[in-house]
Structures are given as C-alpha cells and as structure tokens.
Amino acid sequence: MRWYWIDRFIEFHSGRMARAIKNVSLAEEYLHDHFPGYPVMPNSLVIEGVAQTGGLLVGEYNQFRLKVVLAKVPHAKFYCEAVPGDVLTYTATIEHIHPHGAVVKATSHKGEILQAEMELVFAHLGEDFNNRELFDPGTLTHMMRILRAYEVGKAADGSPLKEPPEETV
Amino acid sequence: MLTQEEIYQKVREVLVDALAVDEDEVKPEATLVGDLGAESIDFLDIVFKLEKTFNIKIPRGELFPEDVLTNPEYVKDGKFTEAGLAELRKRMPFAELDQFARNPLVQDFANLLTVRDMCRFVELKLQQQEGQASA
Numbered sequence: 139m140r141w142y143w144i145d146r147f148i149e150f151h152s153g154r155m156a157r158a159i160k161n162v163s164l165a166e167e168y169l170h171d172h173f174p175g176y177p178v179m180p181n182s183l184v185i186e187g188v189a190q191t192g193g194l195l196v197g198e199y200n201q202f203r204l205k206v207v208l209a210k211v212p213h214a215k216f217y218c219e220a221v222p223g224d225v226l227t228y229t230a231t232i233e234h235i236h237p238h239g240a241v242v243k244a245t246s247h248k249g250e251i252l253q254a255e256m257e258l259v260f261a262h263l264g265e266d267f268n269n270r271e272l273f274d275p276g277t278l279t280h281m282m283r284i285l286r287a288y289e290v291g292k293a294a295d296g297s298p299l300k301e302p303p304e305e306t307v
Numbered sequence: 308m309l310t311q312e313e314i315y316q317k318v319r320e321v322l323v324d325a326l327a328v329d330e331d332e333v334k335p336e337a338t339l340v341g342d343l344g345a346e347s348i349d350f351l352d353i354v355f356k357l358e359k360t361f362n363i364k365i366p367r368g369e370l371f372p373e374d375v376l377t378n379p380e381y382v383k384d385g386k387f388t389e390a391g392l393a394e395l396r397k398r399m400p401f402a403e404l405d406q407f408a409r410n411p412l413v414q415d416f417a418n419l420l421t422v423r424d425m426c427r428f429v430e431l432k433l434q435q436q437e438g439q440a441s442a
Binding site: 236259 | 324325327348349351352354355356358359366367
C-alpha cells in the first residue's frame, strides 16, 4: 500500500515549482466517516497532499539523494472545505533551499477559488540517517512516474525532466 | 550595512513568524528555548528565514556547534571542561557565555541563546560577508 494524496502532476519545474491535482471522491473510505452524512476532506490530508507535491519537488532537486521529510508547518490557513466532486489544484513553490532542507510556500485551489494556503519546512535528514533506508530504492522515482511528473516535467534549463540514474535513488 | 536596530527589528520579525509569539515577547534578553518556546526543528526554520532575510549563508554547526557536545575532551560528567568552554567561546563569539560558564551544564546549553545573541550572530555574519566582498 502507498500513501498517495495527489493524483498526478500537471506541471513540474525542477527546483522551482510543481502543480498537482487531487480529485476528491466519495469512493475514498475516509470520507465515509468524516463525517457520517457530511463528507468533508480533513485539512490534514490536504496538507499531506501539498507536502507530497512540495516534498517530491525538493527531493527531485537533489536527484533524491537526500532524504526529505516534512519537519514543520509554520502556517496553514483554510478558506473553504474540500468535498466529494472537488478537484483540488496544489501549487508548491520553493522559497528557499539549503543543504539542511527547504521552505516551500503552497496553495490549494478549487477552480479559481483559493481553498488553502500554507508554508512548509522540509528537512534533509543528516548523516546519522544516511545508512538507514526510509524508502525502498526507486520508490520515489516510481511515485514520480505514477504521478506523471516525467511526462510534464521540465529541468532547470527547460529541457524535459529526466529520471535520475538508478544507482542514486 | 544595516544598523543594530534594523537587524534587531528583522530578527524580531523572523522569530515572531517562526515561533508564533507576540512581538512584545521578543525582548533582547529572552531565551529562544526557555522564553520563546523554540524546539529543535524551529532552529531549522529560523536558520532558513535568517538566510533569506539577510541574504547570508549559515552552514551546519555555526549557530550551534553540536560537535563540541560529543567531544570527550570538551565535555566530562555532563559539564563543559575549561577546554570545552574555550572552544565554545571561539566558535560562538556572538553568544553571552559568562553566566553560563559559572555552571556549564550540558543540559542547559540548548537554552543558552538569547534574542540578543541572534542579533549579534547576524551582525557578525554581515560583517564577515562585507569583509569578503571588499577583499
């Protein structure tokens, strides 16, 4: 089982910005109980989807050589609910990138309507973790492939985004 | 070069933003951990925000020389040795260490930095940067 909270990328500009969509569907189990008779997507899962959009963007910048984890959500504001039938568009922009991590600013839109905005801090896990695997090799590039990042992605020079060499991921 | 007051105002904005505290809580003598409630992950956020605000680079270990803590020459029985304190003074010229040096317990080290120390840290970084640019 994988923890996917986005359906596909529609834009991916290496080191800069990524945009992904999430289709909210009543077929998703969590909506049956949250809440009974009043299905609404929990805001924490919107944050998770935005963090996946931004986290893959930050990870790709380093060719997935560094282990990226969501460390902090300094700000998150929600303006309206996400409900079954909505298509959320998550836009994540790298504000600052550093050897220890990155700051990402992000929004979630329902069509033209701003649904949420937030700031996320990602950390690169230090050397203590470098010998420990968080993911099976190739998991993140597999995720990028499933989410069609390599179909729409652009490298920093504007050329099509390529998968990193296998031995690095 | 920014004045000390300008640096203080900007550091204050960074801390208000990163730690979700009120502006009037951020006084020069306030400690980041004890008074402002900073947790370890907040220091990452603070470092990123300082870099962006002041256009400086802060390498790992510069604000908190963590390696000193694990060096047996510098730390014995949960306390910094004389050599350890000398190393801290060398590595942290921005920090007010005199009071800490009276009873230099490792467990108190994390609560050492004050808002004033942060301002001094930024000031030194900006001076260094200016020195490098004119060299």
